[in-house]
Amino acid sequence: MLKVLKNLVDDIGACMMFLRDMIRTGIRTPCTWEAVCVQIWKVTVQSLPTTMMAGFFVGAIMTVQFTMQIKAFGALGYLGGLATSATVREVGPLLIAFLLSGKVGAFTSAELGTMRVTEQIDAIRCLGANPLQEIILPRFLGIVISSFILLAAGLLMSIFGGLILGAFFAGINPEEYIRHIPTIVSKFSIYSGLFKCLVFAMILASVCTYKGYTATGGAKGVGRAVVSTAVMTMVGIVVSDWLTSLLSETTLVLFRGDLF
Amino acid sequence: MISFQNVRKSFGEREILKGISFDVPEGEILFILGTSGTGKSVLLKNIVGLLKPTSGAIVVDGQDVANMSEEQMFPVRRKCGMVFQHPALFDSLSIFENVAFGLRKHQPELDEEQVRERVARCLNLVQLKGVENKLPQEISYGMQKRASLARTVAVNPRILLFDEPTTGLDPVTTNAINQLIFELSRKLKTTSLVVSHDMHCALAIADRIIVLDKGHIVDQGTPDALKKSSHPLVRDFLKEALSAEGS
Numbered sequence: 001m002l003k004v005l006k007n008l009v010d011d012i013g014a015c016m017m018f019l020r021d022m023i024r025t026g027i028r029t030p031c032t033w034e035a036v037c038v039q040i041w042k043v044t045v046q047s048l049p050t051t052m053m054a055g056f057f058v059g060a061i062m063t064v065q066f067t068m069q070i071k072a073f074g075a076l077g078y079l080g081g082l083a084t085s086a087t088v089r090e091v092g093p094l095l096i097a098f099l100l101s102g103k104v105g106a107f108t109s110a111e112l113g114t115m116r117v118t119e120q121i122d123a124i125r126c127l128g129a130n131p132l133q134e135i136i137l138p139r140f141l142g143i144v145i146s147s148f149i150l151l152a153a154g155l156l157m158s159i160f161g162g163l164i165l166g167a168f169f170a171g172i173n174p175e176e177y178i179r180h181i182p183t184i185v186s187k188f189s190i191y192s193g194l195f196k197c198l199v200f201a202m203i204l205a206s207v208c209t210y211k212g213y214t215a216t217g218g219a220k221g222v223g224r225a226v227v228s229t230a231v232m233t234m235v236g237i238v239v240s241d242w243l244t245s246l247l248s249e250t251t252l253v254l255f256r257g258d259l260f
Numbered sequence: 261m262i263s264f265q266n267v268r269k270s271f272g273e274r275e276i277l278k279g280i281s282f283d284v285p286e287g288e289i290l291f292i293l294g295t296s297g298t299g300k301s302v303l304l305k306n307i308v309g310l311l312k313p314t315s316g317a318i319v320v321d322g323q324d325v326a327n328m329s330e331e332q333m334f335p336v337r338r339k340c341g342m343v344f345q346h347p348a349l350f351d352s353l354s355i356f357e358n359v360a361f362g363l364r365k366h367q368p369e370l371d372e373e374q375v376r377e378r379v380a381r382c383l384n385l386v387q388l389k390g391v392e393n394k395l396p397q398e399i400s401y402g403m404q405k406r407a408s409l410a411r412t413v414a415v416n417p418r419i420l421l422f423d424e425p426t427t428g429l430d431p432v433t434t435n436a437i438n439q440l441i442f443e444l445s446r447k448l449k450t451t452s453l454v455v456s457h458d459m460h461c462a463l464a465i466a467d468r469i470i471v472l473d474k475g476h477i478v479d480q481g482t483p484d485a486l487k488k489s490s491h492p493l494v495r496d497f498l499k500e501a502l503s504a505e506g507s
């Protein structure tokens with residue numbers, strides 16, 4: 001038990017140090033924008049269909065769930081606002097993070113792990129280049145930036161999904177659905193959602209690049225890297241979700257006096 | 261040229277190299293033989309700073325590389341070309357771009373025309389033609405090994421480090437690669453360190469042979485001297501090689 005805990009702390013520490021080295025490299029010798037754009041494109045295209053579909057159904061689920069509750073208060077018109085607010089603040093970023101960790105996280109750690117165990121990373125160093133700058137940094141930035149693009153796409157789809165389901169099942173006027181979105185979705189919800197998205201994406205991007213980069217021991221080692229990426233990102237995302245929620249609530253209380 | 265002085269290397273509790281000392285004079289072809297897992301790759305990687313020794317000194321061209329930072333290693337890596345055990349070609353780049361990679365990094369002063377010319381010459385040297393635009397996974401393993409060799413010699417290194425250049429290859433390609441190592445070393449006058457477990461080709465092309473076992477050097481000498489060795493591991497290696505010769 002103590003040993004597991006020690007390994008976990010070691011792992012997190014090494015990951016932090018990896019992140020620090022990467023940031024330092026990025027400041028001294030930034031990578032090219034082309035390389036980052038290639039990664040953004042790759043991640044976005046890989047995950048866009050899944051994200052959009054998931055977004056649509058999140059909107060649909062929200063509508064179905066909230067309709068029953070809200071009907072009793074005769075406030076059906078606010079459905080769009082409520083559903084979108086929940087998606088922006090919590091469900092959207094979390095969903096994007098989980099989708100990305102399943103797809104892009106696994107892919108990236110397997111890709112980097114393979115490069116490590118087939119000595120491609122050593123070869124890069126021997127040929128006079130810095131692998132942190134050439135291959136890690138573009139992937140890291142690519143994952144972080146495209147998670148925002150995907151968040152936006154997923155959000156639009158969830159509004160669309162909620163709107164369609166609302167119109168068909170609860171008979172809500174689409175115009176009314178949309179009109180009330182700005183009433184309920186405050187600026188603060190958006191900031192808090194974006195902040196969450198940033199934190200999750202950073203966790204995912206650093207864990208999968210770190211695990212892939214430090215893989216050892218042939219094909220088995222790559223498998224181990226992928227598995228521990230999945231475990232570590234899932235745990236990291238859930239824990240940081242709680243932390244960021246706590247943080248947004250505290251900020252809200254501090255700066256507004258009270259909630260409403 | 262290269263000098264190991266009581267080099268030790270541990271991973272955690274496990275000590276892999278247990279005090280290795282040897283010298284490689286300029287222009288020599290030195291073979292390092294040993295069974296799998298004795299730390300031959302680890303030894304080579306210490307020379308170019310991919311791994312750092314736990315203690316001891318490694319002197320390359322008069323400079324101790326054991327405590328150098330990544331930036332300080334840069335000129336040393338330009339001098340030392342390493343051919344890895346895996347072909348280690350970048351699988352998203354074409355063969356041409358793979359061979360040009362080191363040139364663009366180490367010699368940014370070259371223009372595109374000169375790069376193209378140099379790449380063509382290196383691919384010619386390893387007898388690879390017409391594969392410039394292929395991806396590494398589209399050519400055979402033996403061709404990948406040779407392309408990797410071309411990538412390494414493209415930057416004109418004065419020291420060549422080979423990590424099992426012929427393991428996993430058919431006898432014909434093995435012979436071709438050994439011949440290539442020999443010719444390259446003599447033609448380009450490079451100092452060559454070849455890690456291998458092929459005593460047969462070591463006897464054929466080495467100036468000197470070192471036999472490594474469990475982190476220690478157990479025997480060393482010229483091929484002729486080594487043939488008379490009485491160490492059991494060396495005898496095992498010799499038996500293999502000489503029976504191959506006889507058949």
Ligand SMILES: Nc1ncnc2c1ncn2[C@@H]1O[C@H](COP(=O)(O)OP(=O)(O)O)[C@@H](O)[C@H]1O
Nearest residue numbers: 216271276294295296297298299300301302303
């Ligand atoms: N980065 C590393 N971390 C931990 N152990 C390693 C590492 N690299 C090599 N080893 C261990 O060192 C030993 C020697 O490896 P290696 O030099 O690859 O052997 P070989 O002589 O076959 O080339 C192996 O047992 C391997 O497990």
Ligand SMILES: [Mg+2]
Nearest residue numbers: 300301345423
């Ligand atoms: Mg090896």
